Amino acid sequence: MNKHHKKRSISDRINPKHLSLFQTMGTLIILLTIWLLTAIFVKGIRGISFPMPWEVAGRLWTLIKGQLIYNRSLHAHLLSSLWRWGLGYSLAVVLGLIAGLTLGICHKLRQSILPIITLIQMIPGLAWIPIALLLFGIGNTATIFMIFIMGFAPIVLNTAVGIQAIPPVQIKAAQIMGANKRTLFFRVLFPSALGSILTGLRIGMAGAWRVLIAAEMIVGMGVGLGYMIIQSRWSLDYESAFIAMGIILFLGLIIEKTLFGMLEARLPYASHQRNKIGVL
């Protein structure tokens, strides 16, 4: 019998499946507590009623049942936002990957163009509004342009940098093994940049999603989750604003978990860098 039992921490003794369930529940409980405390605090100090979780849930139920809000159903607002985001982000992905890969393999082009992309990336989403309006006027195109540009810059940057980051010996090894330029690009450079490309897609996704809401608030077309938030503010229907925010969070989470979760599962070698060190 081995008597030298290593002292095990609490988290070691729980079944890993249960542990992740506990962790998710923990996150929810913390969020709800913060919400409740904020509500109580606001009511106590400022004397204003702050939407409580159950009030928001009730309002959500009436909206799901089909009650119109600002002349549209909830799912019309939702689909309209999703559609704009999908179009703008898809454009950003396609053009961003093409531009990023080109800059990654062409040194001279990279030196003159990459600084411009870096600058573009530093401009906050809302600052694009005047340019978007000048270029396209009020309407969908302006919104989609803003979504595109917020997604585009990080995708280009991370793709180009990812290709540059390959250790030179890996290129040399391929050359010695007889790789031509095509093989070198498709089977060495591109796969080596995939981890970084994924990061770019992720940052671009988040940026595009955030600016979508902001753009809908200002250059919107009278429909969309952002429009819903800004209208609720004017009509003091704060529960609806909370619902819109919740939907935005939820969709972001789903996109993150499904789309990127799937992509990442195909890169098992890229995830080893994340450590699991904890004191408890």
Added chain:
Amino acid sequence: MILELKNINKTFDQDVQSITALDDISIQVRRNEFLCILGPSGCGKSTLLHLIAALDNPSSGEIIFNEHYIPGPCACRGLVFQEDALYPWKTVWQNIAFGLEIQKIPSLQRELIIREHINLVGLPGFEHFYPHQLSGGMKQRVQIARTLALDPQILLMDEPFAALDEITRSRMDEELLSIWNRKKKTVIFVTHSIEEAVILGDRILIMDASPGRIIHEIINPLQRPRNPDDYDFINLKREIKTHLGVCQTQSIEGVLNNV
């Protein structure tokens, strides 16, 4: 004679001045010879190896391989790098398969070759591991397997074990010798370890820096297997140190006489 280098010079242009990395290097390499190139960092020994692999061109001089000039990189002159040369997104199996796929080896034959070389370097059971799951020594075995799988005529090795700890390095040296015995290849092995050069080389070329040049050639007289604790082994190391101007090799009397 499998390889001949004639009066190789290599200069790198850096800003205003140019640096002479290699100064008038001439080497003749016999078939199946184990040649070690020994020298301190910055003596241009890696540059020399890259020139032989045709990853770079000499500023002047000729490289003749099997009586022909070399047009460009070729799997017939395989190169094992110090580290990071495996593709992290490929498993051990896929890393070895990559070169064979480029060479359009039919898949049935490819599998046989991969299997053979995984066995040769002692890694059966690790086929589906990714490089980050392997130790430094295992990664270098995979690199050796990947290079040998393409059946090179010359195996070029650029300080392949320099990043390993001393114990692992000695083991790898021994394994390399046993592979060399079985496969009978010409090997050019670059190292900065005197002991490693003496253990491995049939012949040792000693290089020194600024400018990078060959300062001495030693035909290794020691019988294989060689034991680093033997008197002759230690003597040979001392001789090499003298050529490299490493002072501690002088006897106490010698030091006193010089005072």
